[in-house]
Amino acid sequence: AQKITQTQPGMFVQEKEAVTLDCTYDTSDPSYGLFWYKQPSSGEMIFLIYQGSYDQQNATEGRYSLNFQKARKSANLVISASQLGDSAMYFCAMRENRGSTLGRLYFGRGTQLTVWP
Amino acid sequence: EADIYQTPRYLVIGTGKKITLECSQTMGHDKMYWYQQDPGMELHLIHYSYGVNSTEKGDLSSESTVSRIRTEHFPLTLESARPSHTSQYLCASNFLGARGDTQYFGPGTRLTVL
Numbered sequence: 586a587q588k589i590t591q592t593q594p595g596m597f598v599q600e601k602e603a604v605t606l607d608c609t610y611d612t613s614d615p616s617y618g619l620f621w622y623k624q625p626s627s628g629e630m631i632f633l634i635y636q637g638s639y640d641q642q643n644a645t646e647g648r649y650s651l652n653f654q655k656a657r658k659s660a661n662l663v664i665s666a667s668q669l670g671d672s673a674m675y676f677c678a679m680r681e682n683r684g685s686t687l688g689r690l691y692f693g694r695g696t697q698l699t700v701w702p
Numbered sequence: 703e704a705d706i707y708q709t710p711r712y713l714v715i716g717t718g719k720k721i722t723l724e725c726s727q728t729m730g731h732d733k734m735y736w737y738q739q740d741p742g743m744e745l746h747l748i749h750y751s752y753g754v755n756s757t758e759k760g761d762l763s764s765e766s767t768v769s770r771i772r773t774e775h776f777p778l779t780l781e782s783a784r785p786s787h788t789s790q791y792l793c794a795s796n797f798l799g800a801r802g803d804t805q806y807f808g809p810g811t812r813l814t815v816l
Contacts, residue, residue, distance in 0.1 A: 628792075628810045630792060
């Protein structure tokens with residue numbers, strides 16, 4: 586079964602608008618971390634934001650916030666005030682904190698975000 | 703955070719050649735990873751290492767091999783490159799901080815095998 590599901594292959598948003606990228610996850614580990622990465626066309630993976638499974642508050646990093654709904658097992662990324670430079674592929678990932686492969690990440694298939702003027 | 707270096711950034715090579723993709727980090731991180739990613743697609747873990755002389759295969763079967771003789775260095779080798787190996791290869795290492803293990807990536811190597 587997929588541990589990370591991103592159901593939106595592509596999203597479009599107008600500049601200065603907010604956009605939500607969906608991510609659901611599947612784990613039986615009570616302790617885990619959730620990550621979002623941005624991959625521009627140049628190919629590098631840029632860490633954006635992190636949410637721990639025991640964190641009470643939603644994570645925020647500048648224009649990025651993570652809408653964490655633990656009971657629904659969702660970790661949606663919200664980008665406020667979109668900019669043209671936000672156009673990129675966005676990956677959701679999860680780290681399970683127990684087991685033999687500590688530290689490895691499970692990635693979703695990504696969402697291609699296009700910001701138009 | 704981590705500074706992770708990958709060379710070369712781009713490589714075009716003929717079928718049958720042996721190649722080594724370099725990955726290094728200077729932060730003393732124990733955990734390092736190699737991912738393979740086709741354009742616009744998801745990342746597939748192909749190898750990982752938890753320290754010197756420790757290497758494991760990942761989820762995606764790969765004809766490549768890795769070594770970890772020094773903490774800072776995690777090279778990936780293809781003994782005989784084929785067109786099916788054309789892909790982007792991303793190296794990563796884990797930084798243990800307030801968030802627990804956070805994975806940071808190198809810039810990637812885009813490999814084309816003709």
